Amino acid sequence: MMWSIIGVAVLGVVGFGAGAATGLIPVFQQSHSESAGTPQPVAPSPTLTPSPTPEPQPTTTTPTPEPTVPSPPTPPTPAASPATQECATETTMSVMAHYDDDLIFANPTIANAMAADLCVRTVFVTAGDAGSGMQYATSRESGILSAYDVLRGSDLPWTEEHFTLASGLPVTRFTASDDPSISVTFLRLPDGNIKGDGFEATGWESLARLRTDTISVIHTVDSHAEVSLNLLQASLTELTSAYSPTNVLTLVPNESWASKRDHSDHSAVGSLTRAAAQAAGVPAAQLHYATGYGNKDRPANVTGAALDLKLLAFWTYTQYDSVMKCKTPADCLNIKMFGHSLEREYFLTDAEL
Known part of the structure; x- marks a missing residue:
């Protein structure tokens, strides 16, 4: 019995010593065999793994670069319009309803542009057929080209071409063979x-009815x-962009107070041209709206040599228009409705509309 006590004491000291070495005190449990003098085994001390030495951390951090956002693909350059005509000088573009x-x-603005060797690009929107078909229309076309010959001082032939715009509209263009600037x-x-009600021969179609959605085409x-x-x-x-005009001449648009007594085609073309110029990026200050029939209430302001040239050009035109009756250039001043306009030329600015 004495040996058993001493054994336990020794083992206890050893166990305690081991516990002291590790900082842990083992726990013993007494069983029934202990009363019979059987020594109890000592629980082994847990083995501790030493903690790794921490790696030194840098005192500064390297910034992470922002991810590069890829640039959007460059859109393809639109194809040049087949209407494009190069010009080395300023360009006056005229968009009118009738020939x-x-x-x-x-006029004399058109005549002055030609005399100054500017490029003149004229667009006529309607055929001016008055329901009488293409024979009458093409005769009037010959008339305007002959009148332009008077203004530009040449009677050399014009080059005719037919092509379709990028928009899909087929057009016919004449260019002076000796002066491609016109x-x-x-x-x-x-x-x-x-009044915009059209003619029976063309199905009562008109620009005015097209603009008001009365007809779809x-x-x-x-x-x-x-x-x-x-x-x-x-x-x-497209035509406006192709010609890159310095100035645009057209007629008073429908939305203006000054269009109320004018021809329906005049005001429709004025509105269409105004919208086209804005879409093409032409500054408003470069748009000039010619007053039509209503200018008779304003003083005559075309006189002298300018009036003589204007009358001669118009009289030349009338020789191809069976509706117009002028025996002499001066006689054209007596034409009903617009003879008085031959002595006048007035433009409104965009701000004055």
Whole structure:
């Protein structure tokens, strides 16, 4: 019995010593065999793994670069319009409804542009057919080209070309063979009549009815191509961009107070041209709106040599227009409705509309 006590004591000391070495004190449990003098085994001390020495951390951090956002793909450059005509000088673009409109309402401005060797790009929107078909229309086209010969001082022939704009509208263009800075483009849409009700021969179609959605399409007089309002607007915008005008001459638009007594085609073309110029990025200060029939209430302001040239050019035109009756240039002043306009030329600015 004495040995057992001593054994336990020794083992206890050893166990305690081991516990002291590790900081842990082993726990013993007494069983029934202990009373019989059987020594109890000592629980082994747990083995501790030393903690690894921490790695030194840098005092500064390297910033993570922002991810590079890829640039969007460059859109393809749109193809140049087939209407594009290069010009080494400033360009005056005239967009009119009928073949005599610029001769009556925008001259001597047109004549002065030619005399200054500027590029002149004229666009006529309707065929001016008055429901009488292409034979009458093409005769009037010959008239305007002959009148331009008077203004530009040459009677050399014009080069004719037919092509389709990128918009899809077929057009006809004449360019002076001896002076490519002067060209005339014909869209040949039907004449809409004074009040915009059209003519029976062309199905009562008119620009005015197209603009007010009374009809959804209009047809060219020569090829009967179908033309929607969107197509017409896109075509005029394309022509404006292609000619890069310094100044745009057109007629007073429908939205202006000054259009109330004018021809329906005049005001429709004015509105279409205004929208096209804006879409093409032409500054408003470069838009000039010729007053039409209503300018008779204003003083005559075209006189002298300028009036003589204006009358001669218009009289030359009338020789191809069976509706016009002028025996002499001066006699043209007596034409009903717009003879008085030959002595006048007035433009409104965009701000004055």
